[in-house]
Amino acid sequence: MGFSRRRAFACGIGAAVSTLALSRAHAEFDGPIAQFIEGGEEFWIASDAYIYGYPLVTMEMTRRVMTNAAAVEGTHGPMGHFIKLRQYPDASFHDVTAPNSDTLYTMAWLDVGKEPWVLNLPDMKDRYFLFPMLDGWTNVFQAPGKRTTGDGAQTYAITGPGWKGALPAGVKEYKSATNLVWLLGRIYCTGTPEDYAAVHAVQDQCALTPLSSYGKPYAPPAGTVDPAVDMKTAVRDQVNALDAVDYFTLLAQLMKSNPPAAADAPELAKFAKIGLVAGKDFDASKLNADFVKRIPQVSFDRIMLQFKVGKSVKNVNGWMFDTETGIYGTDYLNRAFVTAIGLGANRPQDAVYPTSLKDSEGDAYEGKNKYVMHFPKGQLPPVNGFWSITMYDANYFFVANPINRYAISARQNLKTNADGSIDLYIQNESPGAEKENNWLPAPTGKFVLMLRMYWPKEHSPSILNGTWIIPVAKQAH
Numbered sequence: 001m002g003f004s005r006r007r008a009f010a011c012g013i014g015a016a017v018s019t020l021a022l023s024r025a026h027a028e029f030d031g032p033i034a035q036f037i038e039g040g041e042e043f044w045i046a047s048d049a050y051i052y053g054y055p056l057v058t059m060e061m062t063r064r065v066m067t068n069a070a071a072v073e074g075t076h077g078p079m080g081h082f083i084k085l086r087q088y089p090d091a092s093f094h095d096v097t098a099p100n101s102d103t104l105y106t107m108a109w110l111d112v113g114k115e116p117w118v119l120n121l122p123d124m125k126d127r128y129f130l131f132p133m134l135d136g137w138t139n140v141f142q143a144p145g146k147r148t149t150g151d152g153a154q155t156y157a158i159t160g161p162g163w164k165g166a167l168p169a170g171v172k173e174y175k176s177a178t179n180l181v182w183l184l185g186r187i188y189c190t191g192t193p194e195d196y197a198a199v200h201a202v203q204d205q206c207a208l209t210p211l212s213s214y215g216k217p218y219a220p221p222a223g224t225v226d227p228a229v230d231m232k233t234a235v236r237d238q239v240n241a242l243d244a245v246d247y248f249t250l251l252a253q254l255m256k257s258n259p260p261a262a263a264d265a266p267e268l269a270k271f272a273k274i275g276l277v278a279g280k281d282f283d284a285s286k287l288n289a290d291f292v293k294r295i296p297q298v299s300f301d302r303i304m305l306q307f308k309v310g311k312s313v314k315n316v317n318g319w320m321f322d323t324e325t326g327i328y329g330t331d332y333l334n335r336a337f338v339t340a341i342g343l344g345a346n347r348p349q350d351a352v353y354p355t356s357l358k359d360s361e362g363d364a365y366e367g368k369n370k371y372v373m374h375f376p377k378g379q380l381p382p383v384n385g386f387w388s389i390t391m392y393d394a395n396y397f398f399v400a401n402p403i404n405r406y407a408i409s410a411r412q413n414l415k416t417n418a419d420g421s422i423d424l425y426i427q428n429e430s431p432g433a434e435k436e437n438n439w440l441p442a443p444t445g446k447f448v449l450m451l452r453m454y455w456p457k458e459h460s461p462s463i464l465n466g467t468w469i470i471p472v473a474k475q476a477h
Contacts, residue, residue, distance in 0.1 A: 042273065043291050046244065049271045050299035052264075053251035054239070054336040055138040058343060059180060060254055061235050063109050068229045070222050075105075078223025080117070080210070082108050084203045088191055091400035098342075098396045101407045102388050102452060103186035106131075106203050112160035113179030113257055118171060118214045119158060122205035124151040128188035128385045128454065129202075132326070132346055133158060136178035136258035138339055140326035140347050144174075147350060147384065147455045157211060158183075161259060168214060178258035183208075184344050188386060188454075190411055236340060244295040245284050248275070252282035263330050306337035313337075318362070319451065319470045321354035321463075351385075352456050352463055356449045360472035365449070367442040370427040370476040377420030380410070382468050385455030389424065394446040401441030402430075407452075408440040426473055449473065 066083070069076040075095060077083040088101040110117050121131065121144065130145035144154060157167050159175045167173055185206070189199045209218050230238055242250070255278045260268060268278055275283030306313060312324035312334045326347035328335035338345050342353065358364055359371060373389075381387035388409035391399050398406040405412075414422050415437050425431040425439045426449070451470060453463060461468035 042288055043294070045270050046274045046287060046291075046295050047299045047302065048267065048332075049251075049274060049276050050244070050247065050295055051303060051336045052267060052271070052332045053247070053255075054299075054303065055339040056136050056254050056258055057242075057247060057251055058235065058239050058339050059134075059136050059138060059182065060250070061239050062343060063180065063182070064226075064229050065231060065235055067109050067223065068226055068231060070225055077108070078220065079109050079111060080208060080220045081223070082106055082203075082206055082208060084200075084206075086200060086203075087196060088189075088406075089398065090404070091398040091406070094397055098390075098392060098450065099398065100388075100390065100452065101191060101398075102188065102386065102409070102454070103130075104189050104199050104203065106185035106187060106206055108183045108208055110158060110181040110183060110208070111179055112158050112163070112176055112181055114160075116157045116159040116163055116165075116167075116173075116211040117181075118207075118209045118211055119156045119183070120205075120207040120209075121154050121156075122202055123153045124187075124202060126151055127199075127202070129186065130346070130350055130454070131183060131185040132344075132350065133174060133176065134182040134184060134344065135176045136180035136254065137261075137328075138335060138343070138345075139177070139328060141176055142174040143326075143347055143350055145350065167211075171214075177261065180254075180258055182344070235343075240296060240300055242296065244287065244292045245282075247296065248282045248287070249284070252276060252280065255279065267330075267332070300340070303333065303336045303340050306333055310334060310337060316354075316466075317470055317472045318358050318360065319354040319356045321352055323348045323352060323464055326350070348456070348464055349458065350455060352453045354451045354453075354463070354470055356451075356470075356473065360474045363475075365426075365442070365447045365473070367428040367444040367447060370425070370431075371442075371473040372476050373424040373426065373471050373473050375422045375424075375471060377416075379461070379468070380422065381451065381453050381470075382457040382461050382463070383453050383455055384457060385453075386410070387451065387453050389440060390450045390452065391426070391440050391442060392448045392450065393443050394448065396448060399441060399443045399447065403436070403439075403441065405439070405441055408438070412437050414438050 066076055067079050069078055072081050072083055075083060075085065085105045089099045093099060124146065128146050130143060132140045132143040135141050144156065155171050156174050157171045158181055159173055160179050161177055187199050187202060189195050260278050273286065275286035310333065312322050314321050314323060322338060324331070324334055325338050325345040386409065388407040390407040393399050408424060416422055423438060425435055426442055428442045428444055430436055431439050456463050458464055
């Protein structure tokens with residue numbers, strides 16, 4: 001898709017060019033009008049380059065923060081170490097927005113530039129799991145798991161773009177297009193003490209080994225802590241705070257070990273005009289200083305405008321979701337958009353995450369009201385894996401409640417109505433003991449709902465082809 005000037009990507013809302021009229025004008029014309037907007041065509045090339053590189057820069061900044069540790073602790077751990085989350089967070093957890101209470105993360109950051117890394121996964125014994133592998137550009141280049149490779153024991157060598165060689169018998173090669181790899185494993189867990197113990201045992205059997213140490217005793221070395229890494233500011237805020245010169249300087253360095261795809265060549269040819277060339281240092285002398293301060297804000301506004309004009313973003317019954325994640329091709333705007341709102345997104349065949357901020361009347365959810373989601377008989381979310389609906393406050397954190405329930409799913413033994421349908425009660429106060437199995441507790445103020453669908457069915461009814469529609473949350477009167 002690239003950056004077609006015919007698509008209504010618009011200009012910076014709240015920035016120098018903020019009116020819809022000008023954004024439409026720029027979407028329609030590549031010619032004379034461009035010279036009057038932010039420095040002309042060169043500005044838009046720089047903005048395109050910013051959007052193009054947003055995933056790679058964000059991945060690197062995320063890696064720096066998550067791996068800035070001497071040993072594994074919480075959500076942090078050195079390169080090459082498995083970070084194993086052992087339990088679901090509660091309402092006091094504010095480290096990461098939109099946490100889940102369905103799967104325990106088992107993740108690692110790898111540099112496969114020097115040599116391959118071997119991943120051993122144990123027999124999952126019919127348990128749902130997913131170990132997507134993201135390259136530096138956020139493409140899910142492989143996704144071993146119950147859907148794709150089954151639940152038996154399996155072994156893979158994750159190799160870098162330039163690696164060639166022989167692998168031990170029984171080891172399957174998964175080649176990354178970049179040196180940077182994020183292994184973002186998820187293992188289903190019901191959250192009971194017994195199931196926590198079972199999943200912990202599985203997590204402890206997952207292993208990562210450099211190829212040179214494969215088959216030998218191996219313990220990953222301790223990491224180092226860089227005091228210069230900002231461990232307090234959110235990664236997205238850190239990325240967005242970079243000025244254009246620093247941003248492109250970092251991007252150019254990262255592109256040396258995380259090469260662009262062959263399909264990116266037409267865009268890269270344009271980027272050379274502003275000093276950004278794959279494999280070389282950034283030449284800041286070619287970037288027009290008159291508009292350099294405008295590039296980050298205008299570009300990020302373009303990214304976030306995908307909420308309204310992005311072709312991949314669906315809005316059905318008040319639920320918004322993207323079914324073109326994980327593999328992006330040349331749709332750089334969507335790739336940057338998914339990075340900004342949900343870094344680490346899966347392929348849609350593995351998971352879809354519809355989110356709803358408003359009820360059936362178009363009003364923001366308020367805990368003072370009572371809402372009902374009605375599922376006719378046999379029309380619960382169609383999945384091969386599992387589904388859940390999570391409650392978040394307005395800041396996308398869990399909501400404290402008397403029954404410590406942050407999400408609702410089939411594992412609550414939902415009670416059916418006489419006709420076989422199921423109603424979910426979304427409200428602050430308990431709907432009563434007889435309905436409590438179907439209660440998703442809400443805060444007193446505004447809130448957000450997120451439906452997680454792991455391994456959604458691909459044939460009708462399916463959310464992927466639009467033949468299954470999420471019911472609205474209606475206010476009970």
